[in-house]
Amino acid sequence: MLRFGGDYNPEQWPEEVWAEDLRLMSEAGVNMATVAVFSWSRLEPEQGAWDFAWLDRILDLLHEHGIDADLATATATPPPWLVRAHPEMMPVTADGVRLEFGSRQGYCPSSPVYRTHAVRLARTLATRYASHPALKMWHIGNEYADHTLECFCEVSAAHFRTWLEARYGTIGGLNAVWGTSCWGQLYTGFDQVEPPRTAPGPVNPAQLLDWRRFCSDALLELFEAEKAALREVTPDIPVTTNFMSILHGLDYWKWAAAEDLVTDDAYPDPADPESHVAIALSYDLMRSLKRQPWLLLESSPSAVSWRAVNAPKPPGMMRLHSLQALAHGSDGVMFFQWRQARFGPEKFHSALLPHGGTATRGWQETLQLGRDLKALAEVAGSYEQAQVALVLDWDSWWGLEAPESMPSDRLKLKELLLDWYRPLHARGIAVDLAPPGRDLTGYRLVIVPNLYLCTEESAKALSAFDGELVVGPFSGVVDAADQVHPGGAPGPLRDLLGVTVEEFWPLHDGVTQATTAGAARTWTEWIHATDAEVVARYRGGELDGRPAITRKGGVTYLSCRLDDPAPFLDTVLARADVHGVEVPRGVEAVRRAGHLFLLNHTTDPQRITLPQAGTDLLTATSRQGEIELAPRDAVVLRLEGRK
Secondary structure: OOOOEEEEEEHHHHHHHHHHHHHHHHHHOOEEEEEEOOOOHOOEOOOOOOHHHHHHHHHHHHHHHOOOEEEEEEOOOOOOHHHHHHHOOOOOOOOEEEEEOOOOOOOOOOOOHHHHHHHHHHHHHHHHHHOOOOOOEEOOOOOOOOOOOOOOOHHHHHHHHHHHHHOOHHHHHHHOOOOOOOOHHHOOOOHHHHOOOOOOOOOHHHHHHHHHHHHHHHHHHHHHEEEEEEEEHHHOOEEEEOOOOOOOOOOOHHHHHOOOOOEOOOOOOOOOOHHHHHHHHHHHHHHHHHHEEEEEEEEOOOOOOOOOOOOOOOOOOOHHHHHHHHHHOOOEEOOOOEOOOOOOOOOOOOOOOOOOHHHHHHHHHHHHHHHHHHHHHOOOOOOOOOOOEOOOHHHHHHHHOOOOOOOOOOOHHHHHHHHHHHHHOOOOOOEEEOOOOOOOOOOOOEEOOOOOOOOHHHHHHHHHHOOOEOOOOOOOEEOOOEEEEOOOOOOOHHHHHOOOEEEEOOOOOOOEEEEEEEEEEEEEEEEEEOOEEEEEEEOOOOOOOOOOEEEOOOOEEEEEEEEOOOHHHHHHHHOOOOOHHHOOOOOOEEEEEEEEEEEEEOOOEEEEEEOOEEEEEEEEEOOOOOOEEEEOEEEEEOOOOOO
16 A cells, blocks of 8 residues: 555644544545654653553554554653753753753763663563554654754763774774874874864864764664664564655665665755755655665645745645655655644644644645545555666765865755756656665666765776766765875776866856856866867866866766756767656656656646556546646556556
8 A cells, every 4th residue: 555644643632632533534544643753751751650551542543443553662852851860961062062951852862871761662662562453663763863963072972982993993093094194183092082073273074074974873873772672572563764855964875774664754845846856856865775665754734834934835736745755656645744733843834634624725635635545556566776877975975065175165965966867857767866886787877976085996886887977076086084096086986087187176156167068167177088088178268178078988077067967968868878758847757667657846737748658547547649737736647558
């Protein structure tokens, strides 16, 4: 089945409301509810004084109504009694300020106190509900790194030192990797190493890179500790935690390997007419992390509560956004939240059941979506590899965006990814994402928007690819220690690309550099084509006549950031023999294993010529030839030849 439901917070409501909740869930077709996410203080109001009666009744009610539970371990918000007994477990900022209780994620990721109590709670829940028929998935923590990514307290410092010693073995090894001979930072013992707290000037970028790695790993240790407790008691119940789209702070390749099912929280801005493109990129990452279907665990029925201006979703947009997630591989659509809260920071965040109840537009759209998901049940579980992949590496991302030490702080990895993703998306071409070391067999085109940090292993994996390869600027610059490769960029990619980079020539805001392939912005380079054909040259300025784009065999290197890469991309797509679906601007075409989703994100009707006849699952009608797609409407075709 396709999952449908959302976060259910019965602890915020009197029990007489629960019966109505379950009746309406059944009416809407809800088949899964996420429960107990922020319930630690309700489950354990005092240490060791448990109150499970209310959760027992909720799980029983869910099961009676045929609704499965995504049961949270409730560790996302430690209770007041724990924080007051152990104030040292609260996180400390880089400026030395210890944060106070009163929000979410009030813990230091390295705190042994928090970890001990969180594991104890997870094991207690698992023991109590191991055989409950409603339990179908464990939800560990919640949105890791949303509020607390890092902590600079002494406990975190000690944990960081332990992590560094395990990584480098000796203090001499650390000094060599961090390059501490620069600015007189030579350490003689690990006890001298501190987190990168606020300092008089720029902090060692190698230290910052390892700090980013450590912070991701420290939070992953929390997840793994709770998972181990759950596995002991409920080895057959899958575990997950909700990701936050393309999040800078956590290496989702490592995190996805630790969970059974990838789940994501996604909140495209209804006020941004292009938000569906960026969120599609995030969805494609979720599908690519384990190369299997995933689940949209949180989305918004209408307005959120945390933007400066919280625009609602106009009629039809909730349905359209939901179908988009399915198109990109989700096996359902879950929401925050089921019933709209009356109090707290999220009381104005929308819900499947709004404040106004069943007499609202929102409720009618909830009912419609439930019917649609039943009609689309056959797409559940389907997956197929795309023909095009974008390479994304967190180490490289962290190194690229280190503050105060780069040729330009204008190179942002998400923007570089979107430079290529936008035209691919507009052409109806499916895209996977991949880490640089993954086997790329089966792809016809691989694009590396940027690989600032490039290891020998990553270079070998790219060299082994026998399709069309495009490598973007400022790639192959440093090794895993953030040290410049001997001879400079592109380092271990030099033989593959057939170029050397003599100087980086970043551009100021608003300045463009002409090339024979179109205008460049943000970034250019003075390069030499040592063993490559020059495809395009710079025009005018200090780089006039110098190579801008080169090609060696099936490998193309761009030394610049093209303002509009679409014309160049079309040439590459033709070489790779990759074809999409021709649709008007603002219409999204996505193939999912024998199904074609056509999504009109515009406010105007759009005419589309179908590439193939099929049956529209939403209306149970045959469609072929030219069709008209109403504003914010969708067609989901089971293509002919598939049963």
